[in-house]
Amino acid sequence: MKMKKITANSMQEATIQIRQQLGKDAVILNSKTVVKRKLFGLKKQQMVEVIAVLDQDFEERAGKGLNPPAPIPVLPKKEPVQKQPEEPSFAPEAVKAVPPHSQPLEYARNERHAGILPDSLMAVDRKLKDQGLDDAIRDECLKGLLTKGAVKEDQIKKELEKLLTEMLPAHTSDEPMIRSKYIVLFGSTGAGKTTTIAKLAAKTAIQQQKNIAFITTDTYRIAAIEQLKTYAELLNAPLEVCYSREDFVKAQQTFKDYDHIFIDTAGRNFKEEAYIKELTDIIPFDKSIQSFLVMSATSKYQDMNAMVKRFEHVPIHQFIFTKVDETDTMGTIFQIIAESQIGLGFLTNGQNVPEDILEGSPLELTRMVLQ
Ligand SMILES: Nc1nc2c(ncn2[C@@H]2O[C@H](COP(=O)(O)OP(=O)(O)OP(=O)(O)O)[C@@H](O)[C@H]2O)c(=O)[nH]1
Ligand SMILES: [Mg+2]
Incomplete structure (x- = not known):
């Protein structure tokens, strides 16, 4: 310009x-x-x-190769x-x-x-x-x-x-943020997926009085199953471990009468295409699934951007940014959301389950950037 x-x-x-x-x-x-x-x-x-x-245009937003936002199942997201x-x-x-x-x-x-x-x-x-x-x-x-x-x-x-x-996708505050039967969280290693899923499940069970259950496809670390089991026991909710698509279909049948099923996935290095395939091999990303890409707010823009591109073929309905308590810079999150036009689901701001989580609104995020 x-x-x-x-x-x-x-x-x-x-x-x-x-x-x-x-x-x-x-x-x-x-x-x-x-x-x-x-x-x-x-x-x-x-x-x-x-x-x-x-003005001298030098590239279209679309040219950046980011995924178009996936419509949220059940209650689709309104166009910004x-x-x-x-x-x-x-x-x-x-x-x-x-x-x-x-x-x-x-x-x-x-x-x-x-x-x-x-x-x-x-x-x-x-x-x-x-x-x-x-x-x-x-x-x-x-x-x-x-x-x-x-x-x-x-x-x-x-x-x-x-x-x-x-500049951010409009927030439909009249609809609950957790709005599908199946809620899946995926993202990079150690981003905070399991902790966040426990926070979401606890809030849904306690505040909304919903019947909840857990599925985990994280079978790589023994400790991972134990970690989720501890939260499931605290909430008195059942947990199924799925190693394959057959296991997953069986678990769906077992939990057919539950309101929400929270699905935890393995933290893997998603630079490897094989791990995306593993994820989609087990979980059928159909219309009943609401999916959240979980990223740490402390990650670099380039890494977050690469992650969003990496999940090109997996629908991402909303983002969850964790560990906002560990950074003073919210601009990177803003940049990623504005570019991808994928909405903000939740922000997590600490290790306490279930307290340290808040619903993300465009105005709140803007205020955090301008603080
Ligand atoms: N400061 C802070 N720490 C968090 C937050 N969310 C999660 N953590 C911590 O981050 C660490 C990793 O959390 P997990 O929930 O195990 O992360 P994960 O993505 O499930 O990890 P993998 O399954 O190994 O990929 C734990 O020590 C959590 O307590 C947060 O909002 N703020
Ligand atoms: Mg985990």
């Missing part, structure tokens, strides 16, 4: 200069009247100061609403509307913005960068703030919260 600040005698003159310097596709984001001193400061003259941009930023009222006809978030932008960052953006917006850019948000998302925020004329602290806070929240 090329950004320019132009000061001219009139809006018309500014528009001509913008066209000359940025071309006919430039977009005016913000304008204000300024008083400039002329003739060695003896004369004051009213002028217009305009900030305009030229993409809002177009308002066009400034003074925008001349030739100046286009600001494109939506789906079009990322590229530009040399601070050097080109220095002297163009007000300090308050430079500070926003820096803060979001520190959180791990990429150029495209930050550009979208800066454009949105300029378009709304939000350059003061209180305006920025309100508008930025709104802009960021709208």
Whole structure:
């Protein structure tokens, strides 16, 4: 994105200069009247100061190869609403509307913005960068703030919260987060799958008074079965261990009268294609299964991104991010959700079962990023 600040005698003159310097596709984001001193400061003259941009798309979101979000069984997820930023009222006809978030932008960052953006917006850019948000998302925020004329602290806070929240898939708060008969958690080794499944099952059994049961396909570590068995006993819930698809089908039959069956899976190195096959060999990812990809909030963006791509052929309905108590940087989570448009299911923030878990909402996540 090329950004320019132009000061001219009139809006018309500014528009001509913008066209000359940025071309006919430039977009005016913000304008204000300024008083400039002329003739060695003896004369004051009213002028217009305009900030305009030229977007240069370099890649489509889809080109990043992330999975499209899988519809949640039983109650499908609603499509997120993409809002177009308002066009400034003074925008001349030739100046286009600001494109939506789906079009990322590229530009040399601070050097080109220095002297163009007000300090308050430079500070926003820096803060979001520190959180791990990429150029495209930050550009979208800066454009949105300029378009709304939000350059003061209180305006920025309100508008930025709104802009960021709208980039995330809409949260259907009227539907329970656990909404299918079978709930499966999968993800990388040690991410917190078993602990989280115990938290979810306990909440569902105790708070919602549902009949719950457990299945585990984690047969690699003896301790893994014992770990889940301990939680099952505490909740007075049955547990079946499944080594194969036949075992799984049998367990489904055994648990046919239960409300929710929580399925724990083995932590494996999912860089290996074979492990994904193992997972899908045992569990039939059909319409009765609601699946959560579990990742630690402390993971790097590249690893999370690779993980999402790796599960291309397994439906991921929502994410669970664990260990948020171990990081101050929530931007990576935000980035992954905004890019993949796969919704946030839960965040876990400690080792206590069942307390340390919360439902994720787009607004809450945005607030955590902006804290
Ligand atoms: N700080 C913190 N620790 C957590 C959280 N969730 C889980 N843990 C800890 O992470 C460790 C691994 O948790 P598990 O639930 O065994 O992880 P897993 O994904 O089932 O591990 P594997 O089955 O071996 O792949 C345990 O020590 C948990 O107590 C969390 O939200 N915060
Ligand atoms: Mg486990």
